Amino acid sequence: MKNIKVIAFDADDTLFVNETYFAETEEKFCNLMSDYLSNQGIAKELFKIQIDNLKIYGYGIKGYILSMIEAAMKISNNTISVQAIERIIQYGKELTEKPIVLLEGVEETLQALHGKYKLVVATKGDLLDQRRKLHNSGLGKYFHHIEVMSDKQEIDYKDLIKRLEIEPSEFFMIGNSLKSDVLPVLAIGAHAVHIPFHTTWEHERIDHEIEHENFNTFDQITQVLTVLNQ
Structure with a gap:
C-alpha cells in the first residue's frame, strides 16, 4: 500500500x-404499465431491454429513458398512448433533478x-x-x-x-x-x-x-x- x-x-x-432514485423511477414505470403486466413481469422486460441496449446507449439516464419507452411499446404491443410516453420522458427528467x-x-x-x-x-x-x-x-x-x-x-x-x-x-x-x-x-x-x-x-x-x-x-x-x- x-x-x-x-x-x-x-x-x-x-x-x-443513485440506485435508490432509479428504483423509485422503475416503480413509477411499473405502476404506469400495470394494466398490461404484473410489476414483476414489467420489471423483467425493462431489465432485459436495458441490458440489450447497453451496447448502443451505454449507461446513464438517457439510455434508461429510451429503454423505458421501448419496453412500454413492447409490453403494450405498440398501443401505448402519447400521453404515457410523455410521462416516461418526464420520469427521466425528474431523475436528472434529484438532490445530491x-x-x-x-x-x-x-x-x-x-x-x-x-x-x-x-x-x-x-x-x-x-x-x-x-x-x-x-x-x-x-x-x-x-x-x-x-x-x-x-x-x-x-x-x-x-x-x-x-x-x-x-x-x-x-x-x-x-x-x-x-x-x-x-x-x-x-x-x-x-x-x-x-x-x-x-x-x-x-x-x-x-x-x-x-x-x-x-x-x-x-x-x-x-x-x-x-
Whole structure:
C-alpha cells in the first residue's frame, strides 16, 4: 500500500445516492404499465431491454429513458398512448433533478486523502450527468479529474492507468460494485476496496466470494483510511 499514487472513486452509490432514485423511477414505470403486466413481469422486460441496449446507449439516464419507452411499446404491443410516453420522458427528467445526497463519511475521507494522493473519479454513465452531479455535490474540488468510462472492464482500467502514467500496483479503486469496481481492478494487479450500498442493480451483482491479497471490503468508506495509514 506504500506505493499507492492514485486513488479512484466510483461515483454513484459510492460518493452519493443513485440506485435508490432509479428504483423509485422503475416503480413509477411499473405502476404506469400495470394494466398490461404484473410489476414483476414489467420489471423483467425493462431489465432485459436495458441490458440489450447497453451496447448502443451505454449507461446513464438517457439510455434508461429510451429503454423505458421501448419496453412500454413492447409490453403494450405498440398501443401505448402519447400521453404515457410523455410521462416516461418526464420520469427521466425528474431523475436528472434529484438532490445530491452524499453518503456518510465521504467528505471526511476525501479531506483526509486530498493532497496526499492524486484523487480521481472513475465512473460509468452519461458524461454530462456525472459532471453535473459531481459539481452539485461540492466534491469537485477534491479531484484531479473525472473519468466517465464507457464500461469498466480490464481494458478500460488499463487505459485509465496508462493515461495516469502509473503502474497498476500504484492504483487503488474504491466502489460499491464487485463486478465493475473490484474484479477487473484486481485482475490487472491493482488494489480495490468494496463499500457495499444497500441496493445494487441486478446487472452489477456477482454470486461468489472474493479472496485476494489486494482486496478489502468495509462497511463505511472512512475505514479506507485505516489501510492507507491516514
